[in-house]
Amino acid sequence: MEQQPPRRLSLTVSAGQAGETVDTLLRRSLGLSGTVIRRVKWLEDGILLDGVRVHTNRRTAEGQVLSVRVADGSLRSGMVPVPGPLDIVYEDQDLLVVNKAPGVPCHPGPGHYSDTLGNFIAYYYKTKGILADFHPVHRLDRGTSGLLVVAKHPHAQEGLKGQLHTPQFRRWYLAVCQGAPEPAAGVIDAPIGPVPGSLMERRVDPAGQRARTHYRVLGTGSGRALVELELDTGRTHQIRVHMAHLGCPLTGDFLYGVEDPELIPRPALHSARLALRHPVTGEDMAWSLPLPEDMARLL
Secondary structure (H helix, E strand, C coil), X not given: CCCCCCCEEEEECCCCCCCXXXXXXXXXXXXXXXXXXXXXXXXXXXXXXXXXXXXXXXXXXXXXXXXXXXXXXXXXXCCCCCCCCCCEEEECCCEEEEEECCCCCCCCECCECCCCXXXXXXXXXXXXXXXXXXXXXXXXXXXXXXXXXXXXXXXXXXXXXXXXXXXXXXXXXXXXXXXXXXXXXXXXXXXXXXXXXXXXXXXXXXXXXXXXXXXXXXXXXXXXXXXXXXXXXXXXXXXXXXXXXXXXXXXXXXXXXXXXXXXXCCCCEEEEEEEEECCCXXXXXXXXXXXXXXXXXXX
């Protein structure tokens, strides 16, 4: 597969920008952080002024073209490319939005070194000739399905991570729970901390980290409720812990409720809507997915 050209950002120096240093324009006009600049300035094609490599203290003149490589210079993560299911909802030069399948871990870990979303994305990049490492922005639990955004380079990753838990980056989840919360809509503001002696389990704990979840019941059926949730914070297992705290654990939740593989082999949780501001263009973007079949039949 022919290698695609590395992602670059560029600008033509205006009259008002003339005399500014390359470093100033990279930071103020192109929005690059010091970390990204330090990483790319050592690359042969990292920072170019009119096609010639320059130092960041170089002063610019009107009409000159400043170009910077934001694509990875090398693949540092060591992610092994492995073919696997990858449902791409949206793609451009800076990011991927995928519909993660339930049962697929986001990152390699104990017992899962080659069957993760990171492995599948690395394989996709390899087959498409895209020079990009795995740059996760957020994560979903292994059992959770739905929308997930992955950056294609460190600059996009920094920009998107900086939006997390702000009005620019919003995530809405759908869950099926046992029973129905009362009241039918509200905010769960209950700190979450680890369960002593457990590597995985969490609990509501006054000494834990702040955790805040908005919820509203969309419908009921078969003794269960379909609930929409939005997070103000991003604690481990936050939705699962908070719903169990309300007395309505997620259907199929082996950790905080009752495991029932014949009913559903995972906690009934789906990342249904995602909205963000594009880290390069500044465009507001949004995506949505329907309720998966394995959750719909619970109601």
